[in-house]
Amino acid sequence: MPLVTSTEMFKKAYEGGYAIGAFNVNNMEIIQGITEAGKELNAPLILQVSSGARKYANRTYLKKLVEAAVIETGLPIVLHLDHGDSFELCQSCIEDGFTSVMIDGSHLPYEENIKLTRQVVEYAHSKGVVVEGELGRLAGIEDKVNVSAEDASYTRPEEVQDFVTRTGVDSLAIAIGTSHGAYKFKPGQKPQLRFDILKEVSQRLPGFPIVLHGASSVMPEYVKIINEFGGKMPDAIGIPEDMLRQAASMAVCKINIDSDLRLAMTASIRKHFAEHPDHFDPRQYLGDARSNIKAVVEHKIKEVLGCADKA
Ligand code: G3H
Ligand code: 13P
Ligand code: ZN
Secondary structure, three states: OOOOOOHHHHHHHHHHOOOEEEEEOOOHHHHHHHHHHHHHHOOOEEEEEEHHHHHHHOOOHHHHHHHHHHHHHOOOEEEEEEEEOOHHHHHHHHHHOOOEEEEOOOOOOHHHHHHHHHHHHHHHHHOOOEEEEEEOEOEEEEOOEEEOOOOOEOOOHHHHHHHHHHHOOOEEEEOOOOEEOOOOEOOOOOOOOOHHHHHHHHHHOOOOOEEEOOOOOOOHHHHHHHHHOOOOOOOOEOOOHHHHHHHHHOOEEEEEEOHHHHHHHHHHHHHHHHHOOOOOOHHHHHHHHHHHHHHHHHHHHHHHHOOOOOO
């Protein structure tokens, strides 16, 4: 099976009340860990590449590694551009064979967001590629841009129908209180998501797939290991799993996870070197990291997303 678009996946996820995991990929071990978990649990997958990841690995390597994963697993896999910031970047990824792109115009004034998103949609659809747009602005760090909590803004439900109709996007990322990175809520702060906004958005867009960014739970077991083995991470609070399950049972069809993979990978490497200070073969510590990535993704598929056996 070649790379697929998310159209069928989202339709089934919407109807079935579950979500597809969209995992950020930066190197071979991350791709292998995610796709081995997907294979074992027969789950559809979205592998997403940020512009930073594409710069890090160069434009060919990640594409070829994801193609290898498709051959090895036989799973339906979407190759998606995460947070595309220009028409040119989206065009270049589409030329490379990505089956889905996000154009993130959420920082632009409303009409400019529509104009840029519409331009990407016209080009992408002419090539059979699907497009995710965004309305509302998440806090946190993405691709070196740090959006403060004050500059973040919830999605305005009264805008979504107009935005989707005028741009022609295939899915929509919304801001309901999640944020990027490992520091989503302050210590002592009670995590809260605006499910009222999600509900109103879905009422205004019946059957339309919604995307949740910034959806890592900042799994405490990995933060603990990092700090046990020499790390200095402040207390970190992520999105509680029951809230993610609730979102997946509603209109959310795609849940973005990057920070939890980073934490799992860093925890295993720190632990590995603490326990084996004499090791210097990258296959030993990167092998551990790959196993940890696989364990995290298995956990997400089974306990959060509900997409096991949906491939
Ligand atoms: O939302 C951003 C993702 O976590 C990707 O992060 O731009 O540092 O690759 P990155
Ligand atoms: P996290 O930082 O919560 O993992 O979010 C990742 C994301 O939204 C990628 O687009
Ligand atoms: Zn994001």
